[in-house]
Amino acid sequence: MSAAETLLPVANRADVRRAALRLVRADRRKFAGTLLLNVLAAAAGLAGPWLVGRIVDEVRAGRGVGAVDRLALGILVCSLAQLLLARWARRAGNRFGERTLARVREGYVENVLALPSCAVERAGTGDLTARGTADVVTVGSTLRDAGPELLINGVQGLFVLGAVFALDPLLGGIALLALTPIWLALRWYLRRARDGYLAQGAAGSAVAEIIAATAEGARTVEAFGLAERRIAASRDSLEHSRRARFHTLFLRSVFFPVIETTYALPAAAALLLGGWLHARGEVGVGAVVASALYLQQFVDPLDQILMRVEQLQSAGASFARVEGLARASGPADGRPTATPSPDSTPAPDTRIEVRGLHYAYDHGAEVLRGVDLAVRPGERLALVGPSGAGKTTLSRLLAGVDRPGTGSVTVGGVPVTELAPEVLRRQVVLVTQEHHVFLGTVRDNLRIAEPAATDDRLWAALAAVGADGWVRESPDGLGTRLGAGGHPTDGSQAQQLALARVVLADPHTLVLDEATALLDPATARHTERALAAVLRGRTVVAVAHRLHTAHDADRVAVMEHGRLTELGTHDELVAAGGTYAALWRTWHGDAARA
Template identity: 50%
Template structure:
């Protein structure tokens, strides 16, 4: 039983498949302690109610032991009426308080689960945007859905039931010791078998469940990526390769599922043997002591019943502790967002001016592989800067650094002399915003979608923001105006309208610096031209950094930076760079044919 796992239970599922960390044991313990402190009153009440229920349940064995003792002593007056009355009262008390135990346990579990969900959501929303971008959708979705689901059962039942079982077993052992200390020692005969089996299991279970969860996250990631990029996969005939990758990830995940199931198939027989050993040792040792006059028949009867009652709390402890092994992994994945490097943020740090300055910036998505190599750039207030260059040169990466989405590996990016990396994300968003092709219409009213940018704005300000981006015409044509339900299940907005809503949010947020990553490139030409007119109104008077995938954007800019191989190779106006006859001039000629 305590052997090495067979080779077939040594699957090679990935253990680290995301950029989001899994919480360390110290982080998990700290969060569990925090939850316990928040709900210490409810825990105390649960333990108190459970104590009454357990004490009431022990009255029956005590009364039966007394009857057996009286019969063994040859007494005729057994007071059966009084005994039955006491038993009935104890049963009634037990019934009432068991119901209270279940009710209090369920309420406590729901409150802790609600706290966990809220804590995870608040912490996730506060993560640096770059971390969320690199993490992708697969891992985030598996944490929000699968891990929360796995924790739901643990929070609702496992934690309260485990607390109940610990109190229950402690009281039974105390009662057994008070009844007859030798019988309490007899229970210890089963302890070595139980400890050996549990030690074997719990040394293997955490890693197995952790790998199982990581394997499921890998399955979610590859399936989500395949769905999102379905047209690209079809166009490049990558279907067979993606199917093979999906099958590999599913096979690895299934292997870990089989492995954890095999662990349980070893643990459960050990538990059953423990149950039999507890009762057998009490009866055999207790019977021997009765024959030698060391223990009375009544004490043996009561002790045997208490020992039999120990089966239920031990079963609860082992059952829910096993459940908590699964839940612990999910909890570690959820609280792991607490270990994301937040940087040395200074809440008091604020920009003194609007100059954007990158100084010897280096950045890479992977260790040892930089995308940007010592880039320096200064953008004066009100300047329209265009970043141009071949695909993969680092334009979008530099734009995200200037927007505060990413933090540089070396060097610094400052706004008004203040390092963006040291400013809280919310503070950065007050001054700098990134506008790209991606837009999202949230489920709710049009008003709710706009108020995300400025919660206290009145309807007049919302209409003014829509008018600023030429969106008030179609918005007033909606059935309920600002109160119209949009998003999934509501009124469907066209891509151009959704982008106008995003621009209206920008008007409300009123950042002085914008980083544009071809916000209109995914729209059809007519919608793009219409939206560009709306965008021009938003840009008026602001500092603009435009990542130019199409050179007509660069033509109208005040300053153009040519990015090649992660470096700025040229810097100047359109006419200056064309006259210089360098890389930009070559791009311009090729674009114009």
């Protein structure tokens, strides 16, 4: 599977435009104020060349120095007004950009938190990291700097061209015609730039992913002697990123030299045509001079606009990658996403049913083949079987993390794929051996599951999973800071915190996938019993590698090669003498010898 196939979605042009309009509407008064200030600044800037033209005409007419002085004073006043208005407009634009950037960051975090875990797992953390850092920074610098500058120069450029047309339409027309080479170069560049910058961003995400994966698995890489292989993979990824960056550099190396060599054409054309018209008596010298000055003045905003257009292509690609997360609410494998219904709540019996379930990862071989299973409310069901039998995949489908290829998984008669995320998380919770301690206090880590929980509830949840002892012995109890720079936690303590969060979430169905794998046997058994006591009357589906979990369950489901081959109580399956009985005898004998 290529890196491009695993990356998260990218928003199309229409989605980017709609997102940009939403950001403008969210602060439309400030945006309108910024636009007005830019218009006033541009209008003040138009006075200078016109007044210079007037001075030329006054001198040619032989009028006195007083008239020239008054016009020169007007130029000074207008220049000062333009300076103040432009400064005010730039400040307003920067403030607008910073507020908008804050909304972009907040939206990015909301979209990340709303991502299905399967989408994150398949894309990896590198793509998310690149989008949340490099892409957001690019968007931010554009909103803060390029946006206001583009607005200012755009208004100035339009006003300048309008002034030339007002002086003489023919001079304005020839000036526009002289801009044709710039238009052709811009069109060539825009057709290629967005795809080039998107490819550059994707290559950067791939580099971030391989670096993150190598760093995270450094001990595994060292233990299995994979250093050379990882170095080679990193070099390939970096080479791909280098080629992508060189492509965008090539586009810029063609675009900018062309436009820079054509900047003088409008003013030159206006002078040549203006001289010819003046010789015919159709236009005055002052108008020709003013037009030339306007078009020379036009060079600076035009140059800034074209520079910012190049930056906008990079920022547009980055914004498309940031906004693309909003499109990742469905499965990463391309299957259609069901529309969640706010009223899709399971029936009171909360019965879980699996019918004709088939599933394959990324169009590969089937992991599950025709699984049929009914889990009764309040039942404790253990899933057992050899590695690769499909236990974890089934548990993820029961929890709504992945979507069935064919068949269905329902909770209370409602397909889990149609449950709104906030409803599903209150109904079915999946707990795996993967866990995370968040930066903050013990209290903060627990209240992720239930923000309104009192300290008494937090202590009760910790006691339920056997974690209250080490928390009380910590420096500040519930106020003890955890994570980097805080109180250290080992794997078992981190997993106990995860289980305590489950107790606080209080779901009616709990799916445990090796949730106590990192605990020592005595602690794991104590935690499982405590958790079972708290969740009595609720449905528990446990992927069991320690068969004492299966022994304690109401029923045991045996998975082999993606199929459900045995289902019954522990005693029934042992008496049947099948696969489970063989597993039990092997495990029980090993446990007895131990």
